[in-house]
Amino acid sequence: MKSLTKQKPFDEVIQLSDxxxxxxxxxxxxxxxxxxxxxxxxVQAMKKSLQDEGKLVTGWVVLPMACDEMTAELLNENKKAVxxxxxxxxMACALGxxxxxxxxxxxxxxxxxxxxxxxxxxxxxxxEACAQCGQCILGETAGICPLTACHKGLLNxxxxxxxKGKCEVDPEKDCAFTLIYERLKEQGRLDLMRKYHPPKNYQxxxxxxxxxxx
Amino acid sequence: MKAGSNLEKVINxxxxxxxxxLGPPKSADVSMIKEHAEAMRNYVDAFNITDNQTAxxxxxxxxxxxVLLQMGxxxxxxxxxxxxxRIALQxxxxxxxxxxxxxxxxxxxxxxxxxxxxxxxxxxxxxxxxLLKGFKDIRDEGKFxxxxxLEAPLSVYLGAVANPFADPFxxxxxxxxxxxxxxxxxxxxxxxxxxxxxxxxxxxxxERGLHKKVAILGGVTPIKSLGAARYMKNYxxxxxxxxxxxxxxxxxxxxxxxxxxxxxETIQQLKEIEGVAGVHIMAIAxxxxxxxxxERAGLYPRPKL
Numbered sequence: 001m002k003s004l005t006k007q008k009p010f011d012e013v014i015q016l017s018d019x020x021x022x023x024x025x026x027x028x029x030x031x032x033x034x035x036x037x038x039x040x041x042x043v044q045a046m047k048k049s050l051q052d053e054g055k056l057v058t059g060w061v062v063l064p065m066a067c068d069e070m071t072a073e074l075l076n077e078n079k080k081a082v083x084x085x086x087x088x089x090x091m092a093c094a095l096g097x098x099x100x101x102x103x104x105x106x107x108x109x110x111x112x113x114x115x116x117x118x119x120x121x122x123x124x125x126x127x128e129a130c131a132q133c134g135q136c137i138l139g140e141t142a143g144i145c146p147l148t149a150c151h152k153g154l155l156n157x158x159x160x161x162x163x164k165g166k167c168e169v170d171p172e173k174d175c176a177f178t179l180i181y182e183r184l185k186e187q188g189r190l191d192l193m194r195k196y197h198p199p200k201n202y203q204x205x206x207x208x209x210x211x212x213x214x
Numbered sequence: 215m216k217a218g219s220n221l222e223k224v225i226n227x228x229x230x231x232x233x234x235x236l237g238p239p240k241s242a243d244v245s246m247i248k249e250h251a252e253a254m255r256n257y258v259d260a261f262n263i264t265d266n267q268t269a270x271x272x273x274x275x276x277x278x279x280x281v282l283l284q285m286g287x288x289x290x291x292x293x294x295x296x297x298x299x300r301i302a303l304q305x306x307x308x309x310x311x312x313x314x315x316x317x318x319x320x321x322x323x324x325x326x327x328x329x330x331x332x333x334x335x336x337x338x339x340x341x342x343x344x345l346l347k348g349f350k351d352i353r354d355e356g357k358f359x360x361x362x363x364l365e366a367p368l369s370v371y372l373g374a375v376a377n378p379f380a381d382p383f384x385x386x387x388x389x390x391x392x393x394x395x396x397x398x399x400x401x402x403x404x405x406x407x408x409x410x411x412x413x414x415x416x417x418x419x420x421e422r423g424l425h426k427k428v429a430i431l432g433g434v435t436p437i438k439s440l441g442a443a444r445y446m447k448n449y450x451x452x453x454x455x456x457x458x459x460x461x462x463x464x465x466x467x468x469x470x471x472x473x474x475x476x477x478x479e480t481i482q483q484l485k486e487i488e489g490v491a492g493v494h495i496m497a498i499a500x501x502x503x504x505x506x507x508x509e510r511a512g513l514y515p516r517p518k519l
Contacts, residue, residue: 151325152296152336156343157389159322160377160404161451168451169325181382194388196347196396199300199340199359 001119003031003067003093004126005038005112013046014053016109017087021055024078024085026100027062028092035126037112038062038091046091046111058084066096072103082106134205140192142183147200149176155197216353216399217371219316220288221260223519224492225400225429230485231492232513233290233402233431234258234504238273244281247273250501251287257508259516260317262402262494265292269329276310283314290373291315294323299339300348300359307349311368319373319402320345343396346374350397374398376430378415379408379454387418390428400429402494405446408454409483416487425489432484435496436503437473440464474503474510481511 017023025047032038040062047057059081063074075082082088087107090097094114101108118126131148137155138145147153151169158177161168165178184190216222224231234254236247251261261282265275279289291310293303307318322342326334340348340359348359349372356364374393378386390401406412412432419425437443440463447455459476466472477495484490493513497504508514 151327152322152341153338154322154341156341156392157385158380159342160375160380161325162380162382163451165381169327178382181385190388193385194392196343196392199344199348202339 004115004118005093007037008113013111020087022058022086023055024058024082024088025060026090028066028096029062029064032092066092067099071099075103142180144180146176217316217369219371221317222371224259224517229517232258233260233494235262235496237264237498238278240272254504257505260288260290262290265294269324269326279315280313290317290319292319294321295340295345296323296336299337304358317371321375346396372397373400376401377404377452378412380452394428402431403433405433405435407459408456416489420489429491431492431494432490433494434477434480436477438500439469478510
């Protein structure tokens with residue numbers, strides 16, 4: 001499982017950091033490193049690009065896991081360079097950005113766009129497997145989530161746009177319900193396709209979501 | 215009788231029903247759609263009004279329904295789950311009924327990616343099945359989806375769509391059955407060009423006895439040109455256009471005339487299929503041809519009930 005990100009256009013990073021010419025740069029050693037959007041190589045490339053734009057990079061660090069609370073201590077270790085900066089440019093997902101934002105008074109600027117929490121299917125190929133809806137229906141859908149895998153998030157079977165097992169919205173993509181149907185057929189559980197699923201209760205986890213373990 | 219609409223009366227009388235389709239304009243100028251509706255007056259039992267079809271912003275289905283009601287014509291309001299959550303959908307049902315709408319067709323809707331606002335957030339709070347069931351419960355139980363009670367009862371004749379040409383084929387009848395259980399009294403199908411496949415689907419429908427529980431209106435579209443036929447074959451998901459039909463159009467001298475002949479022959483075949491209760495004519499951008507189709511298919515005059 002990874003928090004999937006992509007780099008923002010460089011011009012946008014420059015525009016977001018307008019007038020803030022002394023920069024401290026942060027990458028993330030977990031998801032953004034795996035997805036090659038905010039690891040050491042990308043941070044160094046960003047440093048060079050920022051310098052080419054005339055910015056002063058007061059320092060940089062690739063945190064082991066930017067969203068973790070250890071981040072507080074690691075930022076403290078870089079206190080001098082951080083204090084010299086006018087802003088922090090973060091090459092981590094939005095969780096990392098917000099974690100750093102908790103500890104520093106400086107403007108925090110994301111250099112990445114956060115896309116989704118993805119599961120790796122084959123090396124380098126991630127897909128969204130869970131919409132984190134708070135009411136899991138996988139037990140009745142052959143372990144495939146239609147709320148996530150169907151472009152329309154339908155629960156009661158495929159729309160009329162299925163074409164040879166593919167989705168009309170993206171002909172490269174399998175229709176979620178064709179997959180569910182075939183799987184249930186193999187399991188001898190096609191009766192589940194005939195079951196009516198009532199509307200979801202989105203109040204189960206109201207937004208913004210919060211969970212207290214203790 | 216669920217709502218006593220003209221469409222419901224025709225269907226219940228056992229006569230072959232005819233509905234037409236109107237696509238609202240990309241403006242608030244409804245003069246053209248009024249003209250089309252006027253031309254079809256007395257030739258169809260009710261008019262389907264699409265709901266921002268292909269996800270393109272247009273005058274709303276309910277708005278045009280109001281215009282039709284002022285003209286003394288009967289609308290079938292289409293409602294998709296793409297743009298509204300359950301609060302808006304239920305509120306719009308009440309609003310439509312208050313205006314005098316008696317027929318509502320529930321569907322998922324084309325994905326927003328295909329329209330002129332591809333950056334829009336697709337709502338899909340509920341799906342078309344849940345919409346049907348929700349509207350049925352409003353009518354039959356006097357309760358909203360959330361369980362709260364209506365202050366006064368309402369009546370409405372509910373329909374849904376079916377696509378016998380999408381896959382998995384075997385499942386398409388299961389899905390129809392699910393829609394019937396959820397509350398559909400009538401069904402309008404995707405455009406039928408592959409009549410053999412439609413016949414196979416109807417066989418499965420009859421095996422389950424569904425044709426006795428729901429009125430199935432076969433969808434037809436007159437093809438204007440060879441290009442249109444090819445386009446539908448290659449680019450419109452969920453529509454099957456057999457090669458023979460393309461060849462027939464190719465060989466024809468007058469393509470428009472041949473397209474019309476094919477459409478009329480399809481209706482004549484539909485009339486012979488046990489369990490088909492009527493036809494839904496979708497002549498979008500060729501509305502003026504509907505009276506001729508209805509007459510030549512032997513469906514004119516329409517019953518006055």
